[in-house]
Amino acid sequence: MSNYVIAGIPFTSKDSIVDRCKAVAGRWIGKGPIEGEDAAFVAALLALHPERDQKMGGSEVFHFLVQQHGVVGRPGWRTRCFFVVRSDGKLVAFSYMTIIGALPVDQKAA
Secondary structure: OOOEEEOOEEEOOHHHHHHHHHHHHHHHEOOOOOOHHHHHHHHHHHHOOOOHHHHHOOOOEEEEEEEEEEEOOEEEEEEEEEEEEEOOOOEEEEOHHHHHHHOOOOEEOO
């Protein structure tokens, strides 16, 4: 039995969601807009972000990217991060770890 469902994909734990996020990020780092099932998964993740409205700023999603991003409080450190490219042209980073950390113990998501 799955405890989480994101973009129609069942997950048995938060760790399994992290694994999927890492796999998607690995496939798309520096390769341009995320497409297909991976784009649907990332869109469903963003919908679960506790600061989704702030991240979107009233705009629509144009597409998603994976790029390197600086780590707050760690000068020189870089991590792979999802970015939403909004319809207003702004590029906004969002953390899948923030999203996963905010999920309740048993979450059913679209």
